[in-house]
Amino acid sequence: MVSKAQLRANRAYDKRHPEATAYHRARNMAIRFVDPVGKLALAVQSIEPAQRRQDLEELQDRVTAALAALDAEEEQPKK
Numbered sequence: 608m609v610s611k612a613q614l615r616a617n618r619a620y621d622k623r624h625p626e627a628t629a630y631h632r633a634r635n636m637a638i639r640f641v642d643p644v645g646k647l648a649l650a651v652q653s654i655e656p657a658q659r660r661q662d663l664e665e666l667q668d669r670v671t672a673a674l675a676a677l678d679a680e681e682e683q684p685k686k
Contacts, residue, residue: 640666 623629643651643661651659 637666 639647
């Protein structure tokens, strides 16, 4: 069980670091989209397999493009 002090500390961290909190929330949502559990898994079962495949392929394309952009940034000489 989580103590009240730990909850307060977590909320304080979230207030001090909103960008990190937003990043982790988006990351966790993406992971759950790819590997759903619980209620989300039940919702995914109601989606046509072709639609699910198309959504995952679109996500894969976006991830590939983002990785390519990061690689391009790393290859540029720093000033």
